[in-house]
Amino acid sequence: MSQDKLELIRRAAPGVLPSLLMCDFGDLKSELDRLQQAGTQCLHLDVMDGQFVPNLTYGMPIVEGIRKHSDLPMDVHLMIKDPLAYAKPMIDAGADSLTFHVEAVEDAAQAAREIKSLGACVGVALNPSTPLEALDGCLAEVDMVLVMSVDAGFGGQAFNPIALERLQTLKQSHPDLLLEIDGGINRDTIGQARAAGCDLFVVGSAIFKHQDYSAAIADLNAQMSGGQS
Ligand SMILES: O=C(CO)[C@@H](O)[C@H](O)COP(=O)(O)O
Numbered sequence: 377m378s379q380d381k382l383e384l385i386r387r388a389a390p391g392v393l394p395s396l397l398m399c400d401f402g403d404l405k406s407e408l409d410r411l412q413q414a415g416t417q418c419l420h421l422d423v424m425d426g427q428f429v430p431n432l433t434y435g436m437p438i439v440e441g442i443r444k445h446s447d448l449p450m451d452v453h454l455m456i457k458d459p460l461a462y463a464k465p466m467i468d469a470g471a472d473s474l475t476f477h478v479e480a481v482e483d484a485a486q487a488a489r490e491i492k493s494l495g496a497c498v499g500v501a502l503n504p505s506t507p508l509e510a511l512d513g514c515l516a517e518v519d520m521v522l523v524m525s526v527d528a529g530f531g532g533q534a535f536n537p538i539a540l541e542r543l544q545t546l547k548q549s550h551p552d553l554l555l556e557i558d559g560g561i562n563r564d565t566i567g568q569a570r571a572a573g574c575d576l577f578v579v580g581s582a583i584f585k586h587q588d589y590s591a592a593i594a595d596l597n598a599q600m601s602g603g604q605s
């Protein structure tokens with residue numbers, strides 16, 4: 377079952393995952409329709425608890441609400457202090473992939489095994505200030521690594537290039553892992569991330585600041601695959 381979910385997420389690669397953080401939640405259904413019409417293959421949902429990060433977003437009811445209106449796979453980024461407490465409720469609400477932060481758990485390998493046993497694809501995320509070695513004990517247990525290119529917590533921050541070295545290192549040491557990047561991805565940074573070996577590109581402001589999501593995503597895809605726009 378977790379293998380099926382991994383396949384669902386893998387099918388979106390290489391590709392852009394819109395982060396809903398900056399969408400119009402008052403008109404969620406039409407936002408989802410517009411993203412689907414723009415060719416979105418997978419959605420990225422940012423769950424923040426006001427404790428692990430100094431920002432608060434949403435929980436299961438919104439995930440469930442999105443599932444009602446969209447069949448797209450949902451990649452849920454848990455920026456919360458106790459990811460295991462919410463893993464099953466999030467999967468029951470419709471999450472296909474759950475990514476927890478290595479900084480939030482004592483035993484990342486065990487956390488990954490628990491999430492996988494619940495049937496989801498599992499990812500581990502790390503912030504720019506966390507040494508890459510923090511992932512050493514859990515890489516054999518995860519399907520995906522989310523390399524943060526900003527400090528988790530807010531959209532609209534500037535890209536930190538430390539993520540590029542990390543992607544290259546991970547791609548070389550673990551070529552089968554799915555690699556995802558999140559934070560400050562736009563038409564100027566997406567090509568560098570692709571060249572560094574990234575598969576999935578989370579994008580918030582560089583889509584939602586535009587009126588035309590189709591044009592924004594087409595431009596990102598063009599830049600990702602070599603800069604032809
Ligand atoms: O996880 C996060 C922020 O912590 C993200 O998914 C952001 O929502 C990405 O937004 P941009 O940096 O693309 O504006």
Ligand SMILES: [Fe+2]
Nearest residue numbers: 422453558578
């Ligand atoms: Fe995110």
